[in-house]
Amino acid sequence: MQTTKMSVTDTLGLGFMTFAFFLGAGNLIFPPFAGMLAGENMSFAMFGFLITAVGMPLIGLIAVAKSNGKVMALLPAFAATALAIAIYIIIGPAFAAPRTALVAFEIGARPFISNPDALMTLGGNAFNIAQLIYTLVFFSVVMFLSLYPGQLLDSVGKLLTPVLILLLVGLASAVIIIPGAEVSQPVGDYINSPLTKGIIEGYNTMDTLASLMFGMLIIDLLRKKGVNEAADQTKYLIRAAFIAAGGLAFVYISLFYLGASAGDFAIGADNGGQILTNYVTHHFGSIGSLLLSTVVTLACLTTAVGLVTACAEFFNELLPSLSYKLLVVLLSAVCATVANVGLTQLISVSIPVLMTIYPVAIALVLVTFLTERFARPEFSHRIVLSVALFFGIFDGLQTAGMDMSFLDFMPLHAEGMAWLLPTALTAIVCLFLPKIRLNNTVQQ
Numbered sequence: 001m002q003t004t005k006m007s008v009t010d011t012l013g014l015g016f017m018t019f020a021f022f023l024g025a026g027n028l029i030f031p032p033f034a035g036m037l038a039g040e041n042m043s044f045a046m047f048g049f050l051i052t053a054v055g056m057p058l059i060g061l062i063a064v065a066k067s068n069g070k071v072m073a074l075l076p077a078f079a080a081t082a083l084a085i086a087i088y089i090i091i092g093p094a095f096a097a098p099r100t101a102l103v104a105f106e107i108g109a110r111p112f113i114s115n116p117d118a119l120m121t122l123g124g125n126a127f128n129i130a131q132l133i134y135t136l137v138f139f140s141v142v143m144f145l146s147l148y149p150g151q152l153l154d155s156v157g158k159l160l161t162p163v164l165i166l167l168l169v170g171l172a173s174a175v176i177i178i179p180g181a182e183v184s185q186p187v188g189d190y191i192n193s194p195l196t197k198g199i200i201e202g203y204n205t206m207d208t209l210a211s212l213m214f215g216m217l218i219i220d221l222l223r224k225k226g227v228n229e230a231a232d233q234t235k236y237l238i239r240a241a242f243i244a245a246g247g248l249a250f251v252y253i254s255l256f257y258l259g260a261s262a263g264d265f266a267i268g269a270d271n272g273g274q275i276l277t278n279y280v281t282h283h284f285g286s287i288g289s290l291l292l293s294t295v296v297t298l299a300c301l302t303t304a305v306g307l308v309t310a311c312a313e314f315f316n317e318l319l320p321s322l323s324y325k326l327l328v329v330l331l332s333a334v335c336a337t338v339a340n341v342g343l344t345q346l347i348s349v350s351i352p353v354l355m356t357i358y359p360v361a362i363a364l365v366l367v368t369f370l371t372e373r374f375a376r377p378e379f380s381h382r383i384v385l386s387v388a389l390f391f392g393i394f395d396g397l398q399t400a401g402m403d404m405s406f407l408d409f410m411p412l413h414a415e416g417m418a419w420l421l422p423t424a425l426t427a428i429v430c431l432f433l434p435k436i437r438l439n440n441t442v443q444q
Contacts, residue, residue, distance in 0.1 A: 004226030006236055014236060015243025020164060021214050022057060022207050022244055023251065024100050024303025028296060031252045032272035034201045035259025039186040041194035042260040046253065048198025054249045056362060057207040061241035063368040064215025065234040071212060071368050074381040086357060087209050092311035093331055095350040096206045098339035100300035101138040107273045108293040109134050127340055135339040143332035146308045147325055167295040172254035178283060181263020196415040203354045208361050213310040220313065308332060356396030359419040363388035366427060373431055380430035387426045391419035
């Protein structure tokens with residue numbers, strides 16, 4: 001089958017699109033807040049954050065490319081389907097997609113609304129009027145863009161993302177050029193364990209989970225562009241992954257530094273979005289606020305389009321009776337509904353879920369790279385992921401407030417990473433498992 005070769009411009013467009021898909025709500029609100037809390041330990045915290053918010057998504061995309069989009073092929077059908085459904089629901093309508101609209105509202109719209117907290121009552125429930133209207137409009141635009149996924153590379157990669165990158169470069173330059181306040185002392189978990197705390201904070205971006213989705217979405221987009229050879233798809237996907245990873249690292253490092261040197265701008269802030277807004281408003285006034293609003297809105301919009309598109313593609317394959325366009329409409333409606341629960345509540349509910357599912361996603365990426373070295377790859381995939389899920393459940397329950405003190409003897413349990421050592425040891429043991437021989441025939 002003839003395959004199309006992509007030009008340098010198309011490849012850059014693909015990389016920019018991938019960067020834009022990842023750069024969403026959490027990517028802008030978590031680094032400044034983490035930088036503020038880490039203070040003088042910012043370097044360690046930032047390195048930990050980059051591991052799970054840049055390194056793991058990059059490796060995740062490469063794993064998808066390496067397996068040609070079949071990272072779960074060695075799992076039992078029911079387990080692979082259950083894991084995929086869980087990831088798509090978390091990344092899609094349950095948490096990540098609604099969060100994009102909420103952050104876009106908080107940073108991109110609230111500063112310009114005279115009475116942003118006005119409430120209205122519907123069915124006995126109180127709703128924020130401005131937030132309700134904004135999220136409905138936001139997901140209407142997302143729905144329209146998602147209905148035509150074949151145009152994503154052109155509309156997102158080549159048009160919206162360069163504008164987004166220029167604005168982010170301007171913000172990062174300001175952080176470097178304009179003197180900030182003296183870096184403060186670290187607080188909380190950043191005092192004694194800034195590295196592991198940074199790693200856990202990186203979970204909140206949900207980008208490792210997203211990489212498993214976006215990788216398959218990009219392969220599908222490449223096929224629609226006429227790139228049919230698996231080797232070419234892998235090559236272009238890896239190039240896009242490195243472009244996206246470089247962009248994300250640039251954004252995170254500048255935002256970490258902004259948070260650590262925020263000084264008075266961080267007083268009373270409950271999240272990184274407030275720090276970012278205070279900083280920009282002080283130094284650049286209303287024009288700066290308008291530019292920040294544009295950055296955040298573009299970042300959240302492009303991410304939401306990627307999430308809704310990927311989820312609709314997945315559930316369309318899972319349930320062919322539901323058309324792609326119908327799923328886009330349904331998912332957009334669900335996202336708009338969930339978004340009106342509120343940002344604080346959404347984040348608080350999502351963290352225990354992420355603590356449970358993230359170890360499984362990281363383990364899946366790990367075993368994908370080790371597949372060829374396993375004598376019994378199918379068994380190895382299943383047992384490593386099972387161990388990661390088992391201990392991930394305990395980490396999730398601990399984050400939810402349940403007493404898990406009986407696991408205090410385990411390394412990294414206090415930091416919420418009890419899963420790491422058992423999962424790594426299980427993977428190492430699987431590397432040395434012999435092949436099973438039955439009746440002089442090697443079985444795997």
